[in-house]
Amino acid sequence: MLHATELLGGEAYDKDGHFVGHVTELFIEPADQPNRIARVLLGRGKYLPLVARYDHLAFVAPGVLKLNVEEKELEHYRPNEGWLAVRKDLLDQQIIDTSGRKVVRVNDIDFSEQRTNGTVELRVTHVDVGLTGAARRLLHGVASPGLIRGVATKLPTRLIPWEFVNLIESDPLRRVKLRITHQKLERMHPADLADIMEELSPLERQSIIASLDEETAAEALAELDKRLTSQIVETLDPEKAADILEEMDPDQAADVLAGLPPETSRDVLREMPGEEAREVRELLKFEENSAGGMMNTDFIYVGESATSAEVIAWIQEKDVDLEQLDTIFLIDADAKLTGAVAVGRLLLAPPNERMEALKSEPWLAVLPDAQDKEVFELFDKYNLHSLAVVDNNGRPIGAIAVDDIVTRLRRH
Amino acid sequence: MAVLGKPEAPEEVPKQETQPPAPVIRWKLIPGWIEPWRDRLAGWGKVSRFWRARALLFLAVVGPGIITSNVDNDAGGITVYSQAGAMYGYALLWSLIPMTIALYVTEEMCARMGVVTGKGLSDLIREEFGFRPTFFLILAGLVVDMGNVAAEFAGVAASMQIFGISKYISVPIAAIFVWFLVLRGTARAVEKIFLAACVLYLSYVASAILAKPDWLLAAKSTVIPTMHLDGGYLLMLTALVGTTIAPWQFFYLQAAFVEKRVARRQYPQARADVLVGSISCMVIVFFIIVCTGATLHASGHLNIVDAGEAAQALVPLAGKWAGMLFAFGLLNASLFAASILPLSTSHVICEGMGFEAGIDHKFNDAPIFYSLYTGMIVVGAAVILIPRAPLEKILILSQVGNGIWLPVVLVFILLLVNRRDLMGDLVNTRTFNVVAWVTTVAMIVLTLVLVYVSVFRSGSVPGIPGS
Numbered sequence: 117m118l119h120a121t122e123l124l125g126g127e128a129y130d131k132d133g134h135f136v137g138h139v140t141e142l143f144i145e146p147a148d149q150p151n152r153i154a155r156v157l158l159g160r161g162k163y164l165p166l167v168a169r170y171d172h173l174a175f176v177a178p179g180v181l182k183l184n185v186e187e188k189e190l191e192h193y194r195p196n197e198g199w200l201a202v203r204k205d206l207l208d209q210q211i212i213d214t215s216g217r218k219v220v221r222v223n224d225i226d227f228s229e230q231r232t233n234g235t236v237e238l239r240v241t242h243v244d245v246g247l248t249g250a251a252r253r254l255l256h257g258v259a260s261p262g263l264i265r266g267v268a269t270k271l272p273t274r275l276i277p278w279e280f281v282n283l284i285e286s287d288p289l290r291r292v293k294l295r296i297t298h299q300k301l302e303r304m305h306p307a308d309l310a311d312i313m314e315e316l317s318p319l320e321r322q323s324i325i326a327s328l329d330e331e332t333a334a335e336a337l338a339e340l341d342k343r344l345t346s347q348i349v350e351t352l353d354p355e356k357a358a359d360i361l362e363e364m365d366p367d368q369a370a371d372v373l374a375g376l377p378p379e380t381s382r383d384v385l386r387e388m389p390g391e392e393a394r395e396v397r398e399l400l401k402f403e404e405n406s407a408g409g410m411m412n413t414d415f416i417y418v419g420e421s422a423t424s425a426e427v428i429a430w431i432q433e434k435d436v437d438l439e440q441l442d443t444i445f446l447i448d449a450d451a452k453l454t455g456a457v458a459v460g461r462l463l464l465a466p467p468n469e470r471m472e473a474l475k476s477e478p479w480l481a482v483l484p485d486a487q488d489k490e491v492f493e494l495f496d497k498y499n500l501h502s503l504a505v506v507d508n509n510g511r512p513i514g515a516i517a518v519d520d521i522v523t524r525l526r527r528h
Numbered sequence: 529m530a531v532l533g534k535p536e537a538p539e540e541v542p543k544q545e546t547q548p549p550a551p552v553i554r555w556k557l558i559p560g561w562i563e564p565w566r567d568r569l570a571g572w573g574k575v576s577r578f579w580r581a582r583a584l585l586f587l588a589v590v591g592p593g594i595i596t597s598n599v600d601n602d603a604g605g606i607t608v609y610s611q612a613g614a615m616y617g618y619a620l621l622w623s624l625i626p627m628t629i630a631l632y633v634t635e636e637m638c639a640r641m642g643v644v645t646g647k648g649l650s651d652l653i654r655e656e657f658g659f660r661p662t663f664f665l666i667l668a669g670l671v672v673d674m675g676n677v678a679a680e681f682a683g684v685a686a687s688m689q690i691f692g693i694s695k696y697i698s699v700p701i702a703a704i705f706v707w708f709l710v711l712r713g714t715a716r717a718v719e720k721i722f723l724a725a726c727v728l729y730l731s732y733v734a735s736a737i738l739a740k741p742d743w744l745l746a747a748k749s750t751v752i753p754t755m756h757l758d759g760g761y762l763l764m765l766t767a768l769v770g771t772t773i774a775p776w777q778f779f780y781l782q783a784a785f786v787e788k789r790v791a792r793r794q795y796p797q798a799r800a801d802v803l804v805g806s807i808s809c810m811v812i813v814f815f816i817i818v819c820t821g822a823t824l825h826a827s828g829h830l831n832i833v834d835a836g837e838a839a840q841a842l843v844p845l846a847g848k849w850a851g852m853l854f855a856f857g858l859l860n861a862s863l864f865a866a867s868i869l870p871l872s873t874s875h876v877i878c879e880g881m882g883f884e885a886g887i888d889h890k891f892n893d894a895p896i897f898y899s900l901y902t903g904m905i906v907v908g909a910a911v912i913l914i915p916r917a918p919l920e921k922i923l924i925l926s927q928v929g930n931g932i933w934l935p936v937v938l939v940f941i942l943l944l945v946n947r948r949d950l951m952g953d954l955v956n957t958r959t960f961n962v963v964a965w966v967t968t969v970a971m972i973v974l975t976l977v978l979v980y981v982s983v984f985r986s987g988s989v990p991g992i993p994g995s
Contacts, residue, residue: 208654221882223659245882253659317646318792347791 603683
């Protein structure tokens with residue numbers, strides 16, 4: 117196993133034993149192979165630097181590099197944005213550890229050697245984010261390689277396999293050239309993704325949101341600190357922002373829009389399709405700390421005379437959001453709220469039981485301008501999962517879910 | 529909205545113009561008399577709303593600048609200012625305005641970097657200059673700050689001695705208080721407490737007023753420079769500058785703005801915060817120098833060893849209250865600085881080395897951060913409690929360290945803040961660069977002089993007991 121710290125600064129010799137230059141940089145070409153050192157940059161002081169290819173390497177050891185070609189066969193260096201530079205782009209920079217789900221800083225890089233008839237290929241195996249890498253960086257050039265290795269074995273290691281590393285690059289063009297995709301990020305839980313995003317700089321956050329698909333972006337933004345969400349959405353084009361907001365629940369979208377400057381908020385709303393925009397506008401009318409500001413307009417309500425079997429069958433056919441499923445509200449012939457049924461009760465009830473027989477006691481609802489403290493008290497006192505919000509006629513207009521309550525309570 | 533269709537249940541919500549029924553159960557927990565007041569306040573007109581909005585915008589951002597600048601006036605600082613006033617009266621007041629400019633210029637660059645890049649100073653240094661420079665910078669910071677923390681606890685001890693409390697009681701209590709504050713507090717709560725402490729600095733204003741100084745003379749001395757060319761005077765000037773601009777401030781300020789998640793568009797408010805902070809810091813320094821100048825200098829009491837002695841000497845000259853307010857100001861400053869310095873240092877070390885950091889984390893989430901913080905407090909307090917602690921040597925060491933550390937940090941800051949790829953269009957303008965570089969060079973020269981004298985001619989340095 118070799119380390120980037122040991123290789124950088126080493127001396128390179130050609131096949132005749134002549135000194136060519138010092139190893140100043142190692143390049144990976146992700147478009148070709150994601151983990152192979154494709155090029156080695158050899159600095160020659162005041163002369164132009166040369167580049168050796170992966171098939172020019174005959175022997176690699178700490179501090180020493182031997183090539184299997186003559187110096188004149190090497191190319192001159194021309195910068196290439198499609199090359200990932202180990203020293204400039206990886207060492208000391210932050211990367212996302214998709215398995216540990218956090219942002220870490222690179223101390224060192226570990227390589228394995230693969231020998232194939234006469235040449236040596238270096239492949240990146242791990243990124244070192246722990247004390248061994250730190251010790252190596254500190255002592256390199258000051259202590260002997262043997263001493264450094266000895267010290268390193270005594271320190272705890274923190275290594276991240278290369279396949280779990282997700283690079284952070286703000287420039288979208290370079291992202292394409294380096295084949296940076298965010299598939300692993302998309303599979304993460306949105307809350308973890310939000311945690312990672314909170315560690316990054318504003319530019320990096322924007323670049324990640326811009327490259328995620330709208331659904332994942334919406335989920336991550338919903339979990340993010342409200343200030344950061346507003347900052348990110350402000351920088352997006354109104355169409356892209358609208359696309360993302362559509363994927364959110366209307367109440368979450370309303371919260372985000374409430375944090376934007378009025379003109380931006382208007383621009384985004386204009387880009388949203390009529391139905392969604394109308395729902396969000398309705399919600400924006402309510403104060404943030406009132407029941408109306410907390411409620412979701414997506415909820416399930418059924419007629420109170422329906423039977424449990426009919427309701428279950430209907431739910432199974434419909435494309436119902438799992439989060440809404442936990443309480444089902446009942447309405448009468450006037451569309452007024454008459455009760456709430458916990459889904460657990462629905463499952464256990466005999467098939468012909470009418471819904472109104474399953475409702476929970478007591479009958480609870482709030483008006484949209486009820487204060488947040490009142491709502492919290494109700495949730496606590498009656499151990500609610502959902503609370504209906506009704507208008508002045510007693511008709512349900514929304515439901516408050518317990519996870520919104522938890523988020524708001526934590527802020528207090 | 530989902531509906532289950534059944535003949536009895538309607539498909540849509542019918543719009544009927546029926547008499548609204550009796551109101552649904554409404555939970556009223558707010559007493560009835562609040563409602564009319566709420567409406568009255570809401571109706572206070574558009575004008576006040578405009579100013580309220582501006583004030584709220586400012587208040588949302590304010591904090592880091594004011595706190596950093598005021599912590600500047602820590603125990604060591606107050607000692608130097610007291611000595612300056614005692615020894616030279618108002619003759620050094622003219623340096624306050626240039627120092628305010630220097631303070632503002634350097635702090636503003638860090639605030640700008642924090643707001644634009646969203647990263648702390650040691651993060652940026654690590655990313656742009658590599659591992660080893662960051663490591664040594666941080667090591668220097670640790671050593672220097674440990675010395676400073678010891679000096680703060682010395683200040684606590686000295687100020688409590690006026691009230692007759694021995695240092696063996698006051699220092700441990702102070703250490704526990706300071707430790708508890710950070711361990712249990714959230715970032716916002718701790719910030720509010722620090723801001724309150726800033727307000728308490730006004731005790732120096734009261735102290736100065738009680739000393740009945742010649743305000744006209746003081747004002748003239750502030751605006752018109754007087755240069756005495758004797759060595760002591762120049763040295764005192766150098767010490768003044770050295771104590772005002774300390775490297776840890778830059779790290780703390782930038783990290784505080786990052787942790788507050790101040791957005792790029794709030795940059796004007798951040799800049800205002802730094803400006804207010806710099807000015808308020810120098811205002812307090814003015815009052816301290818005026819206070820000691822009017823009393824100690826005027827009565828010939830030219831040499832004082834430390835700020836505690838200054839407070840005690842004030843009592844016969846300006847009354848008991850003047851002395852007690854001065855001592856109270858010292859206590860406030862020492863506690864304040866003893867909380868922030870270890871906090872900032874731990875933050876910087878963890879940031880640079882890649883460990884988790886921040887008050888909002890629990891102990892288990894950020895063990896190295898909290899351990900470092902605890903360690904610094906324990907060592908700092910313990911040093912003061914040792915019966916014959918070599919205080920002078922410790923203070924010299926921290927001043928020397930400061931002098932070496934400061935130029936390096938300043939150069940890094942200037943290099944970073946001129947990078948267009950980092951700062952976008954908020955890169956330094958040419959005029960700003962000129963001002964910044966001149967300030968930096970001047971400060972480097974002055975602090976190197978101070979280092980030279982501290983090391984080779986210790987015994988004549990202000991701020992060191994026994995000189």
